[in-house]
Amino acid sequence: MMANVGGLDRVLRIVAGLALLSVVVWGDPSWRWYGLIGIVPLATGLLRWCPAYTLLGVRTCPMRQR
Template identity: 60%
Template sequence: MFKTNVGGIDRVLRIVVGIALLAAYFFTTGGAWHWLLLIGVVPLATGLMSTCPAYSLLGMSTCPMKK
């Protein structure tokens, strides 16, 4: 469906950051800005799907070149 444009290291970092932000949301007490930690859904989803809409708009890719 979407063109793969997220490479290996980028993908792993996105998944780790996403999980860390969501864990912080669920395991910390609430505060005024606590809900902002839900932004972790975005890097987690883009890492799991190996595609980033922002990369597509900017014409970027971190995937190795296909021969």
């Protein structure tokens, strides 16, 4: 599993994931379950790997020099 999520993309994913997860704690009871969607961007940001990017051939992280 090679990293395909870069710096700014990674930070935005983590922030968005935490924001969505905050809905679980502080949100309206009817919307709380939607906050669990935040697990996906949080996980992809922390792991630096996005399966959708792999399928689409997208990379936002810089290529390593060999």
